[in-house]
Amino acid sequence: xxxxxxxxxxxxxxxxxxxxxxxxxxxxxxxxxxxxxxxxxxxxxxxxxxxxxxxxxxxxxxxxxxxxxxxxxxxxxxxxxxxxxxxxxxxxxxxxxxxxxxxxxxxxxxxxxxxxxxxxxxxxxxxxxxxxxxxxxxxxxxxxxxxxxxxxxxxxxxxxxxxxxxxxxxxxxxxxxxxxxxxxxxxxxxxxxxxxxxxxxxxxxxxxxxxxxxxxxxxxxxxxxxxxxxxxxxxxxxxxxxxxxxxxxxxxxxxxxxxxxxxxxxxxxxxxxxxxxxxxxxxxxxxxxxxxxxxxxxxxxxxxxxxxxxxxxxxxxxxxxxxxxxxxxxxxxxxxxxxxxxxxxxxxxxxxxxxxxxxxxxxxxxxxxxxxxxxxxxxxxxxxxxxxxxxxxxxxxxxxxxxxxxxxxxxxxxxxxxxxxxxxxxxxxxxxxxxxxxxxxxxxxxxxxxxxxxxxxxxxxxxxxxxxxxxxxxxxxxxxxxxxxxxxxxxxxxxxxxxxxxxxxxxxxxxxxxxxxxxxxxxxxxxxxxxxxxxxxxxxxxxxxxxxxxxxxxxxxxxxxxxxxxxxxxxxxxxxxxxxxxxxxxxxxxxxxxxxxxxxxxxxxxxxxxxxxxxxxxxxxxxxxxx
Numbered sequence: 001x002x003x004x005x006x007x008x009x010x011x012x013x014x015x016x017x018x019x020x021x022x023x024x025x026x027x028x029x030x031x032x033x034x035x036x037x038x039x040x041x042x043x044x045x046x047x048x049x050x051x052x053x054x055x056x057x058x059x060x061x062x063x064x065x066x067x068x069x070x071x072x073x074x075x076x077x078x079x080x081x082x083x084x085x086x087x088x089x090x091x092x093x094x095x096x097x098x099x100x101x102x103x104x105x106x107x108x109x110x111x112x113x114x115x116x117x118x119x120x121x122x123x124x125x126x127x128x129x130x131x132x133x134x135x136x137x138x139x140x141x142x143x144x145x146x147x148x149x150x151x152x153x154x155x156x157x158x159x160x161x162x163x164x165x166x167x168x169x170x171x172x173x174x175x176x177x178x179x180x181x182x183x184x185x186x187x188x189x190x191x192x193x194x195x196x197x198x199x200x201x202x203x204x205x206x207x208x209x210x211x212x213x214x215x216x217x218x219x220x221x222x223x224x225x226x227x228x229x230x231x232x233x234x235x236x237x238x239x240x241x242x243x244x245x246x247x248x249x250x251x252x253x254x255x256x257x258x259x260x261x262x263x264x265x266x267x268x269x270x271x272x273x274x275x276x277x278x279x280x281x282x283x284x285x286x287x288x289x290x291x292x293x294x295x296x297x298x299x300x301x302x303x304x305x306x307x308x309x310x311x312x313x314x315x316x317x318x319x320x321x322x323x324x325x326x327x328x329x330x331x332x333x334x335x336x337x338x339x340x341x342x343x344x345x346x347x348x349x350x351x352x353x354x355x356x357x358x359x360x361x362x363x364x365x366x367x368x369x370x371x372x373x374x375x376x377x378x379x380x381x382x383x384x385x386x387x388x389x390x391x392x393x394x395x396x397x398x399x400x401x402x403x404x405x406x407x408x409x410x411x412x413x414x415x416x417x418x419x420x421x422x423x424x425x426x427x428x429x430x431x432x433x434x435x436x437x438x439x440x441x442x443x444x445x446x447x448x449x450x451x452x453x454x455x456x457x458x459x460x461x462x463x464x465x466x467x468x469x470x471x472x473x474x475x476x477x478x479x480x481x482x483x484x485x486x487x488x489x490x491x492x493x494x495x496x497x498x499x500x501x502x503x504x505x506x507x508x509x510x511x512x513x514x515x516x517x518x519x520x521x522x523x524x525x526x527x528x529x530x531x532x533x534x535x536x537x538x539x540x541x542x543x544x545x546x547x548x549x550x551x552x553x554x555x556x557x558x559x560x561x562x563x564x565x566x567x568x569x570x571x572x573x574x575x576x577x578x579x580x581x582x583x584x585x586x587x588x589x590x591x592x593x594x595x596x597x598x599x600x601x602x603x604x605x606x607x608x609x610x611x612x613x614x615x616x617x618x619x620x621x622x623x624x625x626x627x
Contacts, residue, residue, distance in 0.1 A: 031328075031331070032324075035321075039320035039323075041319075042312075042315050043312045046311060047309065051267070051273075055267070058210075058286065059270075061210075062288055062289075062301045065212060065301070066290050069214070069292060070292065070293055070294075073196070073294075076118055076196045079112065079121065079178070080161065080180045081180055083182075083194075084159075084180045084181065086108070088104070088105065088108065089123060089182055090183075090184045092132070093131070097131035097132070105131075106133065106136040109122065109132055109134040110134040113134035118194050119197050120135050120142060120194070121133070121193070122135075123191075123192050128146050128147055128148025129146045130142045130146075131143065131190075149247060149249065150166065152179040153191050158180065160180060161178050161294070164179070165216050166251070174197075174198075174222065175195040175197055177193055205223070210301055211224070211226050211229075211302040212301055212302075214298070215298045215299075217297070218250075219233050220237075220251070221233070221234070221259070231254055231255075231256055233257070233258050234259055260277050261274055271287070274302075276302075283304075284306070286302070286303040287300055287302055287303075288303070430446060474513045474599065475513070475514075475515070476513060477511060477514050478511055479510050479546045479553060480509070482516055482519045483523060483544055483555075489520075490524060490531070493531055497531050497540060499542055501543075501544065502541060504544065504545035505545050505546045505547065506547070508546075510553055512553035512619035513599065513600070513620050514619055519595075522595055522603075525591075526615050527542065527557060529615075530557055530561065532561075533612070534561040535561075537560055537561060540560065542557070542558070543556075544558075551621050551622065554616060554617070556615070556616050556617075558612060558614050560612040561612045562612075563608070563612055564606070564613050572605050573592075573605075575587055577590075596619070600620050600624030601617065
C-alpha cells in the first residue's frame, strides 16, 4: 500500500514537470516567432525609409552636378552659333574654300577658340573635309581631315546645336563636340564645330564621396570619378551598334569592356538597386540617374547602401531583443508563480522520497557489506591458489629437470667411468715409474690426471647447474652458450644414436632476455625429442640455428625424422600428450611452452619443407613489458 502511494506521488510530480517543459517550448517558439516577425517588419520599414531618404539626397546632388555640367557645356554653346552667322565663313565655303583666304579664316577661328577656352574650333565643307581650324599652325592640325563619318557633321542643322561625345582620331583625346550648320539662303554650305574638354570636370569628380558617371547613348561610361570604370559599358553592345561605332570611330577603336553591373531591383524610372563587385565581393549601390538636357547622355550617381542595411539590421536586432526581453520577463513572472506552487509540492514529495531512500540505503548497505566480505574471501582464496599453482609449476619444471637428468644418467655414468678407469691406470703407472725414478713419465701421468679431473668437474658442475632451482629473474643470456650446454648434456645420446649435429648460426653472439637454466631445459627437451624422431633414419641429422629478426631472437631446432601429423600438431603442446609408447609423461613440450611464454616469447612446431620437423622459439632482444 505504501509503495502504491509513493508511485502515485512520483507520477504527480512527474506530470507537472512534463507539462512545464511542453509549455516552455511552446512559449519559446511563440516568442521567437514574434521576435522574428517584429525584427523583419522593423528591418523593411527602416530599409525603405533609408533608401527613400538616400534617393532624395541623391536627386539633389545629381541635379547640382547636372547644372554644373550643363553650365560648363552651355557657355560654349553660343560659340558655333556665332561662328555660323559670320558672313566671311559662309562666303569662304561658298567660294570653295580658296587657299588665299584660309589664313584669315584660321586666324578668326583661333581668336574665337582662345577667347572661349575651347580645345579646337574648325570649319567643315559640305563634303566633310576640314578646311580651316584653330590649330592650323600645330603639328596635329585638323585641316585636310575628312570627318564625314562623324554623326555630328551629318546631323548638324541651322540655328540648332548638335552635341556629340567622341575620342579624337588625330590626337586620341576625348572631347564633347558642339556643331551647327553654316547655310546661305537655305543652302547647306558646311558645318562649324567646337571641341571642348570635360577632363577638368572629371578631375573635380575625383573628390566626390560617391561615384559619379556620365553615360552616352550607348550606355558607355565616358566620364567617371573612378578612372578604372571609364570606357566600360553598363550593358552589352550588340553587333549592329558595335559595327556602327567602328564606322564612326566614336571611341577611336578603343576596346569597350562590360562592367560587372547587375540590376537587383528597379525602384522607379530613374532609380535602381545595382550590384557591382568590390574586392571580389558583391556590393550593392543605389543608382540615381538624370538625363543631361540637350543631349542623349545620362548622369548617374552611385550611393553605397551598406550603412542603410547596417542601420536597418541594427534596429531590427534591437527590436528582436526588446520583444525577446519582454517575453522573457513575462515568462519569468509566470514561472515564478508556478515555482512557488511546485516547491510546496516538491518539498512534500522530497520528504517522502527521503524517508524511502533511507530505508533502501540501510538495506543496500547490509547487502554490500555481505557481498564485500564474500568478495574479499574469494580474492584471498584465488591469490592462495595462484601461489600454489606457481609453486606446483616450479616444482614440476624442476621435476622434469631431474627426470631429464635421470634419462641422461647412463650417458653421464659412461662419461665418468672412462675418466675414472684412466685415472686408476695412470695412478698405478705413476707409482711404478716413481720407483724407477722416471720423473718425466710421472709428471706426464700427473698432468693427464689433472685434465681428467677438470673434465669430470666440468660435467658435475653442469649437472648441478641444470638441476638447481631457477632464479625466475630475466637477464641477458648468450644463446650460443645455452646451446653448447644442452649439447654437452646430450653428448652421450648423440654419440650412441650416431646423430650428426649441424650448427647453422652465422652470428653466434646473440643475446636475448630469458633465464639461462630454463632455456637450457627447453633446448635439451627439443634436441632430445629430435634424437628420438630420427632413430629410424639411416643418416640421422639435427640442425640448430639462431638469428635476429627485427627486435626478436629466433632459435630453430630442425631434424630429418618422421615429421608431425596434423593430429600431433593440434595437441603437441597439451599436457600429458605424448607419442612415445615406452617412456615419457607428455609434460616436456607443455612445460617448454609455458617457460617460453613466461619469457614473453613463443614456440611453435611445424613440418620441414623437405623432411622432418622444425621447432621455432621466439625471444625478445630487449626486456619485454609486463614480464
